[in-house]
Amino acid sequence: MTAEAPYPVAVRGPRAAGPPLLQVQGLTRHFMVSGARIDVLHDCTFDVARGEVVAIVGQSGSGKSTLLNVLGLLDKPSSGSYVFDGVETTPLREGRRSRLRGDGIGFVFQQFHLLERRSALANVSVPMVLAGVPVLRRRSRSKELLESVGLGHRLNSQPHQLSGGEQQRVALARALSREPALILADEPTGALDATSSTMIMDQLIDQSRVRDAAVVVVTHDPKVAERADRVVELVEGRTR
Numbered sequence: 001m002t003a004e005a006p007y008p009v010a011v012r013g014p015r016a017a018g019p020p021l022l023q024v025q026g027l028t029r030h031f032m033v034s035g036a037r038i039d040v041l042h043d044c045t046f047d048v049a050r051g052e053v054v055a056i057v058g059q060s061g062s063g064k065s066t067l068l069n070v071l072g073l074l075d076k077p078s079s080g081s082y083v084f085d086g087v088e089t090t091p092l093r094e095g096r097r098s099r100l101r102g103d104g105i106g107f108v109f110q111q112f113h114l115l116e117r118r119s120a121l122a123n124v125s126v127p128m129v130l131a132g133v134p135v136l137r138r139r140s141r142s143k144e145l146l147e148s149v150g151l152g153h154r155l156n157s158q159p160h161q162l163s164g165g166e167q168q169r170v171a172l173a174r175a176l177s178r179e180p181a182l183i184l185a186d187e188p189t190g191a192l193d194a195t196s197s198t199m200i201m202d203q204l205i206d207q208s209r210v211r212d213a214a215v216v217v218v219t220h221d222p223k224v225a226e227r228a229d230r231v232v233e234l235v236e237g238r239t240r
């Protein structure tokens, strides 16, 4: 008898949302370590629609971060297909992949990954600097974004002057700065208390409802998974 999952799997099923933004089909990823092949993702197949929040769950080492890196075009699969916004990404060269990533994908990580000794405002501006957004425009947009995550009073604070929950809200504001169609979050609440976790999930869900963004969130937290529209479980590198 198999143990019951500690989170509700496919509780509500897919929302009747728009066309798929992501289509993953028969995706595999292996790594070579000292001449030995390590198969991490064996066969992942799923879609995510615009406006949908999908949680990816599974044991430590099951390949969740590896899968998220592929979805974020930070890594290439070993085989299989990954269509993002109608484009088959697997044959693309780095230049095109990086443009698709910058224009269409926002990332949130467990450990925030903010630039130390830079203000919240400067951190939120980074993706807009890379995209060549004029300075006045990006300053006003960063301010707006920080206000929207409740940090309008901390624009000039540096990461070490902020709590973990506040730093994650800065990271979220940064991820949203270019209004990405896809938001990828790897354990975004892993380092946060319950109140901050709820706040981050509220914001992520809001993005799907208000802006029709697709949100993929890797989590160990049953409370986070149960708020998703759908749960994809990774078991030994296979989705189910």
Ligand SMILES: Nc1ncnc2c1ncn2[C@@H]1O[C@H](COP(=O)(O)OP(=O)(O)OP(=O)(O)O)[C@@H](O)[C@H]1O
Residues within 6 Å of the ligand: 031, 032, 033, 038, 040, 058, 059, 060, 061, 062, 063, 064, 065, 066, 067
């Ligand atoms: N670059 C790499 N080279 C070799 N092995 C790797 C590499 N990246 C990941 N792996 C292996 O792939 C497996 C899955 O790793 P991954 O980080 O995707 O797991 P995870 O599900 O995110 O785990 P956790 O919940 O602990 O974060 C692990 O066994 C890991 O050692």
Ligand SMILES: [Mg+2]
Residues within 6 Å of the ligand: 064, 065, 066, 186
């Ligand atoms: Mg991981």
